[in-house]
Amino acid sequence: MSVAASANKPRQDRRRRLLTRRDVLTLGLMLGIPTFIHVLLVWGPALSSIALSFTRWDGIGGLDTIEVIGTKNYRDIATIYPPFYPALRHNIYWLLFFIGVATPAGMFMAVLLDKEIRFTRFYQGALFLPVVLSLAIVGFIWQLMYAPEQGLINNVLGRTSQANFIDWLGDPSINLRAVLVAASWRHVGYIMILYLAGLKSVDASLREAAAIDGATEAQTFFRVVFPVLKPINVVILVVTVIESLRAFDIVYVINKGTNGLELLSVLVTNNIIGEASRIGFGSALAVILLIISLGFILYYLFQTFRKEMR
Amino acid sequence: MSVTERLNRPAVTAGAAEAVRPQRKRGGRALLHGFLGLTALAWLLPLLWAFYTSLRPYAETARRGYLSLPGTLNFNNYATAWRDADLPHFYWNTLVITVPALVLTLLLASFVAFGVSRFSFRFNVALLMLFTAGNLLPQQVIITPLYRLYLLIPLPEFISDTGSLFDTYYGIIAIHVAFQMGFCVFVLSNYMRTLPNELTEAAMVDGASVWQQFWRIVMPLTRPALAALATLQFTWIYNDFFWALVLMKSGDRRPITSALNNLEGVFFTNNNLIAAGALLAAVPTLIVFFSLQRQFVSGLTLGANKG
Numbered sequence: 001m002s003v004a005a006s007a008n009k010p011r012q013d014r015r016r017r018l019l020t021r022r023d024v025l026t027l028g029l030m031l032g033i034p035t036f037i038h039v040l041l042v043w044g045p046a047l048s049s050i051a052l053s054f055t056r057w058d059g060i061g062g063l064d065t066i067e068v069i070g071t072k073n074y075r076d077i078a079t080i081y082p083p084f085y086p087a088l089r090h091n092i093y094w095l096l097f098f099i100g101v102a103t104p105a106g107m108f109m110a111v112l113l114d115k116e117i118r119f120t121r122f123y124q125g126a127l128f129l130p131v132v133l134s135l136a137i138v139g140f141i142w143q144l145m146y147a148p149e150q151g152l153i154n155n156v157l158g159r160t161s162q163a164n165f166i167d168w169l170g171d172p173s174i175n176l177r178a179v180l181v182a183a184s185w186r187h188v189g190y191i192m193i194l195y196l197a198g199l200k201s202v203d204a205s206l207r208e209a210a211a212i213d214g215a216t217e218a219q220t221f222f223r224v225v226f227p228v229l230k231p232i233n234v235v236i237l238v239v240t241v242i243e244s245l246r247a248f249d250i251v252y253v254i255n256k257g258t259n260g261l262e263l264l265s266v267l268v269t270n271n272i273i274g275e276a277s278r279i280g281f282g283s284a285l286a287v288i289l290l291i292i293s294l295g296f297i298l299y300y301l302f303q304t305f306r307k308e309m310r
Numbered sequence: 311m312s313v314t315e316r317l318n319r320p321a322v323t324a325g326a327a328e329a330v331r332p333q334r335k336r337g338g339r340a341l342l343h344g345f346l347g348l349t350a351l352a353w354l355l356p357l358l359w360a361f362y363t364s365l366r367p368y369a370e371t372a373r374r375g376y377l378s379l380p381g382t383l384n385f386n387n388y389a390t391a392w393r394d395a396d397l398p399h400f401y402w403n404t405l406v407i408t409v410p411a412l413v414l415t416l417l418l419a420s421f422v423a424f425g426v427s428r429f430s431f432r433f434n435v436a437l438l439m440l441f442t443a444g445n446l447l448p449q450q451v452i453i454t455p456l457y458r459l460y461l462l463i464p465l466p467e468f469i470s471d472t473g474s475l476f477d478t479y480y481g482i483i484a485i486h487v488a489f490q491m492g493f494c495v496f497v498l499s500n501y502m503r504t505l506p507n508e509l510t511e512a513a514m515v516d517g518a519s520v521w522q523q524f525w526r527i528v529m530p531l532t533r534p535a536l537a538a539l540a541t542l543q544f545t546w547i548y549n550d551f552f553w554a555l556v557l558m559k560s561g562d563r564r565p566i567t568s569a570l571n572n573l574e575g576v577f578f579t580n581n582n583l584i585a586a587g588a589l590l591a592a593v594p595t596l597i598v599f600f601s602l603q604r605q606f607v608s609g610l611t612l613g614a615n616k617g
Binding site: 023112115185264 | 339342343345346347349350351353354355356357359360363371375376377418419421422424425426429434435437438439440441442443444446447448449450451452453454455456457458459461484485487488489491492495519520521524545548549550551552555556567568570571573581584585587588591592595596598599603606607610611613614
């Protein structure tokens with residue numbers, strides 16, 4: 001590394017001298033303006049969330065009415081805020097379902113579709129179609145499937161009378177699972193596309209070598225292809241986690257995230273647009289979401305930028 | 311391994327394997343097709359069901375039940391949904407937000423990507439990480455302070471009737487640009503790094519300014535990545551539900567995806583109309599699927615495969 005750096009040095013110096021003062025100004029603005037916007041609207045609020053989580057503020061008075069109250073918001077969340085534990089549980093359940101079922105299903109479909117058999121384009125297109133739709137529209141489309149009296153599923157099961165229908169989205173003991181099926185409808189295709197691109201990049205000679213050595217297809221995948229695809233695996237893990245934590249639209253269009261469909265994202269939102277605007281409290285909930293996601297984000301950054309950081 | 315060896319090998323192994331177990335292979339293929347075919351149909355079913363429901367008059371489905379053979383099929387529900395839910399109005403809102411957001415995101419992200427990929431500053435990696443990580447935050451982590459910030463940032467009355475960034479198209483455009491820039495900077499800087507350094511170096515020796523290097527040399531060569539990103543970002547910005555829900559209070563300013571939330575209020579339990587309305591709102595993204603699929607996929611995979 002040090003050899004390369006010193007070899008680069010004269011070249012860099014030459015380049016820098018070639019930049020006029022106007023060039024330096026241009027570069028400064030090209031880097032400065034976007035960074036300013038990004039920091040002001042993304043990182044500024046993210047860090048303010050942390051600061052505000054230790055305060056009480058109803059947002060009606062000016063900034064000087066913000067009152068520092070230490071960790072009270074966090075203690076209240078843990079002790080006297082009933083929707084918190086269900087929401088946390090649902091988020092964790094969502095995460096585990098995506099990591100354990102939806103994402104592996106997407107990877108499995110990618111492996112099958114990588115064989116390039118006939119009609120692959122049709123199969124692939126069908127799985128991929130929901131990926132372009134918004135989760136709000138996915139919510140509407142699946143409401144048509146799940147509706148108690150008019151929905152396809154109950155009609156096929158013959159359970160459409162008031163007495164015996166299954167209330168897929170209204171019954172809090174099953175509605176989270178029903179929503180996860182709907183969300184997976186989109187997620188599986190998403191993962192399939194990402195993974196398929198990874199599989200196509202695997203050097204064919206690796207598989208041939210494994211085949212010559214007598215490895216079965218499963219062995220080839222798990223012992224050869226999967227380890228080689230580590231960079232893609234990292235991306236897929238992070239995409240899965242972040243999508244699970246962001247989940248909001250689909251439960252919001254179904255029942256505004258209540259009655260068995262509470263999620264941390266919904267609780268944060270309710271503390272802003274609900275009747276009571278509790279900024280400190282909402283921020284504390286957001287910080288909990290931040291802490292869960294930050295571990296995965298840092299892991300991703302480390303894996304992705306490791307080479308450059310050295 | 312030499313080139314010839316690499317070219318010969320697959321043919322030999324494939325031929326040998328087929329000779330040994332042709333029977334088993336054919337059976338496996340049929341099974342595979344069966345499985346994939348059924349899965350594909352199951353995947354299409356929700357959309358087909360929505361489409362079928364949307365084509366039938368409400369009165370007929372109420373009489374015969376939803377799972378019944380069709381008597382009448384027509385596009386009347388689409389006409390009704392289009393008119394009653396005031397969809398043209400919301401399409402317009404979407405257009406006003408999406409086009410500027412898309413152009414600004416790509417332009418500003420190209421600036422940063424150009425800077426970090428063509429010049430060696432000490433803070434390059436840190437800057438890239440800042441943008442990449444920013445795009446991975448769940449939106450809800452930043453929404454509470456952002457909401458307050460929007461109320462605090464003043465805009466002149468003739469631009470915004472709220473006197474602030476809150477409840478304006480500008481506000482929604484700004485957050486899309488700030489948030490989506492992260493992903494685009496990551497993808498574009500990886501792409502620009504693959505362009506040979508000699509191109510800009512030669513131009514620099516010839517006295518081209520930084521701006522000329524960017525606009526005349528690097529940007530034209532980045533076109534394929536920009537096209538892919540534009541398709542992907544159009545879909546993502548179009549599909550946004552959350553920002554416009556929280557950062558706007560006037561229902562009639564919201565883009566179509568967020569306005570869907572009112573659909574059930576307008577049509578109550580008329581599932582035929584809800585199906586038609588939801589499918590109408592999906593049309594632009596379905597156009598992406600049918601005509602720009604390659605661009606969309608390459609946008610996604612550019613982000614996943616670091617160059």
